[in-house]
Amino acid sequence: MAEAVTVENLSKRYQLGALQRDTQLREHLMHLLQAPFRRRLPKETIWALREVSFSVQEGEVVGIVGRNGAGKSTLLKVLSKITYPTSGKVRTRGRVASLLEVGTGFHEELTGRENIYLNGSILGMKKREVDVKLDAIVAFSGVERFIDTPIKRFSSGMRMRLGFAVAAHLEPDVLIVDEVLAVGDAAFQKKCISAMQDLRGGGRTVLFVSHNMAAVENLCTRGIWIANGQVRLDGPTHEVIEAYMASFNSAESTGSELTTVEGRRGSGEIRYTRVEFLSAKREPQNVTRSGKGVVVRLHYHADEPIERPCFGLRMHSDLGTLVTDCSTWLHGIDIPVVPPGDGYVDLEIDSINLLPGRYFLTIWVDSVMTKKIFEALENAIHLDIEEAPIYNSSRRIDNRFGLVYFPQRWNLEGISHAPRIEVSPAANG
Amino acid sequence: MRGSCHRAAEISAAPAAAHSREIPRGKHIVSEWLAEIWRSREILYFLTWRDVKVRYKQAVLGVAWAVLQPLFTMVIFSLTFGKLAKMPSDGIPYPLFSFSGLLLWTYLSVTLAQVGNSLINNSGLITKIYFPRVLLPAAAALQGLLDLLVGAVFLVALMIYYRQEVRIGWSALLAPLFVAQTAVLVMGAGMLLAALNVRYRDVKYTIPFLTQVGLFVSPVIYPISFFPPRYQAWLALNPMTGIIEGFRACLLGTPINWGLVGVSWGFTLLILVLGGVHFRSTERVFADIV
Numbered sequence: 156m157a158e159a160v161t162v163e164n165l166s167k168r169y170q171l172g173a174l175q176r177d178t179q180l181r182e183h184l185m186h187l188l189q190a191p192f193r194r195r196l197p198k199e200t201i202w203a204l205r206e207v208s209f210s211v212q213e214g215e216v217v218g219i220v221g222r223n224g225a226g227k228s229t230l231l232k233v234l235s236k237i238t239y240p241t242s243g244k245v246r247t248r249g250r251v252a253s254l255l256e257v258g259t260g261f262h263e264e265l266t267g268r269e270n271i272y273l274n275g276s277i278l279g280m281k282k283r284e285v286d287v288k289l290d291a292i293v294a295f296s297g298v299e300r301f302i303d304t305p306i307k308r309f310s311s312g313m314r315m316r317l318g319f320a321v322a323a324h325l326e327p328d329v330l331i332v333d334e335v336l337a338v339g340d341a342a343f344q345k346k347c348i349s350a351m352q353d354l355r356g357g358g359r360t361v362l363f364v365s366h367n368m369a370a371v372e373n374l375c376t377r378g379i380w381i382a383n384g385q386v387r388l389d390g391p392t393h394e395v396i397e398a399y400m401a402s403f404n405s406a407e408s409t410g411s412e413l414t415t416v417e418g419r420r421g422s423g424e425i426r427y428t429r430v431e432f433l434s435a436k437r438e439p440q441n442v443t444r445s446g447k448g449v450v451v452r453l454h455y456h457a458d459e460p461i462e463r464p465c466f467g468l469r470m471h472s473d474l475g476t477l478v479t480d481c482s483t484w485l486h487g488i489d490i491p492v493v494p495p496g497d498g499y500v501d502l503e504i505d506s507i508n509l510l511p512g513r514y515f516l517t518i519w520v521d522s523v524m525t526k527k528i529f530e531a532l533e534n535a536i537h538l539d540i541e542e543a544p545i546y547n548s549s550r551r552i553d554n555r556f557g558l559v560y561f562p563q564r565w566n567l568e569g570i571s572h573a574p575r576i577e578v579s580p581a582a583n584g
Numbered sequence: 585m586r587g588s589c590h591r592a593a594e595i596s597a598a599p600a601a602a603h604s605r606e607i608p609r610g611k612h613i614v615s616e617w618l619a620e621i622w623r624s625r626e627i628l629y630f631l632t633w634r635d636v637k638v639r640y641k642q643a644v645l646g647v648a649w650a651v652l653q654p655l656f657t658m659v660i661f662s663l664t665f666g667k668l669a670k671m672p673s674d675g676i677p678y679p680l681f682s683f684s685g686l687l688l689w690t691y692l693s694v695t696l697a698q699v700g701n702s703l704i705n706n707s708g709l710i711t712k713i714y715f716p717r718v719l720l721p722a723a724a725a726l727q728g729l730l731d732l733l734v735g736a737v738f739l740v741a742l743m744i745y746y747r748q749e750v751r752i753g754w755s756a757l758l759a760p761l762f763v764a765q766t767a768v769l770v771m772g773a774g775m776l777l778a779a780l781n782v783r784y785r786d787v788k789y790t791i792p793f794l795t796q797v798g799l800f801v802s803p804v805i806y807p808i809s810f811f812p813p814r815y816q817a818w819l820a821l822n823p824m825t826g827i828i829e830g831f832r833a834c835l836l837g838t839p840i841n842w843g844l845v846g847v848s849w850g851f852t853l854l855i856l857v858l859g860g861v862h863f864r865s866t867e868r869v870f871a872d873i874v
Contacts, residue, residue: 237713237714238868253713253714269637
């Protein structure tokens with residue numbers, strides 16, 4: 156197999172503050188006038204990438220993971236030739252398409268159709284190719300009716316669809332994708348994921364950056380974990396993700412501050428201030444594993460007495476599927492009044508029967524009587540569920556097998572005259 | 585490195601694998617750059633097409649604006665400089681004299697501003713996708729030619745109106761050469777300004793000032809013969825002097841001053857090379873600082 160991408164000792168240094176300073180000629184001249192012979196102070200610099208080396212074989216689908224600011228985006232920018240490395244080499248073979256954004260170059264005044272041509276051409280399609288694929292692109296986008304309308308009248312979702320539709324019809328040898336799946340509604344995300352899966356089947360080389368571990372796990376054959384501008388780990392996807400997640404859990408606090416969250420709705424007489432995930436014994440826990448008990452502690456602050464409130468929590472999957480809705484109202488609980496001040500309510504879950512993945516929590520407080528919403532935080536917090544040997548087997552059970560599982564067993568007594576049936580014992584977890 | 589790459593390409597049967605690509609490519613030689621631009625010509629076409637479309641969308645008078653601007657300037661110039669100041673015009677009716685100069689000058693002043701701002705106005709593209717950066721100023725320079733073409737139709741009408749007073753001959757076929765030279769000049773100066781503009785936003789404010797002053801040191805209002813010969817040499821340092829004088833001479837049948845035209849081409853090409861070299865040497869950091 157040939158190497159599609161080769162990266163050798165790649166380093167990229169940025170100058171901090173270069174954006175503000177020096178963009179005014181005046182300041183440049185001032186410096187010269189003030190001290191014409193003094194050597195300019197060396198600027199503060201940061202190494203976004205340091206000595207990164209790896210190579211990708213043709214047909215490999217590589218997921219690049221890492222925290223914000225770890226250098227993932229810089230790496231993709233260097234690979235896409237948008238920015239140049241300070242040192243080191245990159246070699247790519249074949250047609251390279253990079254999707255750092257959906258709908259790059261879209262112009263507000265142009266129609267959907269015109270933007271398909273513009274965007275397609277910027278992404279490296281020939282006009283002939285766009286001519287041929289136009290109908291398919293329009294159909295994929297689902298905005299047929301508006302295709303001759305200027306996209307300034309499009310909703311952001313429609314723009315996204317149109318942009319992804321063009322991208323899905325590129326036929327590059329190497330595809331570089333950054334987080335484009337993180338946007339759009341759930342149904343469209345699914346479409347995008349299946350389009351990506353088709354790419355995988357099509358023998359294309361893909362480099363994929365995402366914070367969606369489930370997507371990386373599903374799509375990629377190999378993972379590269381970038382930390383502090385260096386390759387921390389390079390190997391099979393699940394190993395890399397596990398190691399990466401483990402580092403995340405040890406560092407992140409066990410709760411989420413909510414005081415600075417934006418996008419709250421509701422009248423605000425009562426506000427959630429903090430969410431904690433505790434173990435069944437009410438101890439702070441770093442990791443929430445499938446099947447274990449968890450207590451979700453919702454801290455609040457009320458400015459005035461709140462009469463007959465309902466506390467609620469709703470959980471969605473990372474693709475937006477509603478997993479469950481747990482509210483005090485569903486339990487028939489009637490809280491006469493919540494006095495002003497700070498307090499908390501605990502949602503005790505005996506066994507969290509969710510398969511590993513990231514789940515998003517929407518929490519709210521409304522009035523049982525008037526349905527008035529006091530507080531609503533949509534998808535404000537996430538809960539990462541980690542793997543556990545839920546069926547006591549060594550099988551890896553993740554969200555390829557659904558979102559939830561039931562406590563269960565198989566009874567095989569009905570198979571007559573069977574030889575001894577082997578059960579793989581539980582491995583290390 | 586390059587050798588191993590080609591070997592790999594031979595093993596693979598995929599036709600697309602023949603293009604191998606290396607980043608950084610080291611020192612580009614001009615031919616490699618031009619080859620890359622040629623491969624990306626469709627992007628240039630679409631960027632130009634976008635600029636043209638966007639300019640005239642939602643403008644009721646549309647392309648008429650291309651004529652109106654130089655037309656009104658011509659009327660005002662004819663009244664003030666032609667009628668009142670009795671400015672000499674080498675025996676050419678003053679409206680025709682000034683409009684022929686204004687046609688090229690309007691293209692230069694309007695387009696130079698667009699070329700100079702082409703990189704900062706497209707920062708969203710520069711930071712998200714790779715393509716030869718020079719296509720942005722090039723598209724801006726090309727889209728302005730449409731306005732010029734529409735204005736040229738009006739110029740021809742004016743020439744027919746004054747046909748008794750000018751001698752129109754075969755030399756008029758040379759006119760596109762001067763139009764092309766103006767575009768080359770805009771591209772050369774524009775590449776320099778656009779690249780500087782990425783780092784120093786002052787350039788944005790400098791361009792209108794430059795073109796305003798430029799109008800008065802170019803033979804738009806007056807013919808170069810208005811000045812004594814020793815000053816004419818100084819005026820020749822401005823490439824627009826040779827361009828406008830040459831354009832007028834070939835269109836309206838007065839003798840072409842080939843020396844002036846030659847000097848003008850010399851400076852135009854010098855500016856093109858300077859602009860190209862500066863653009864090329866700074867384009868690697870555009871995405872980091874734009």
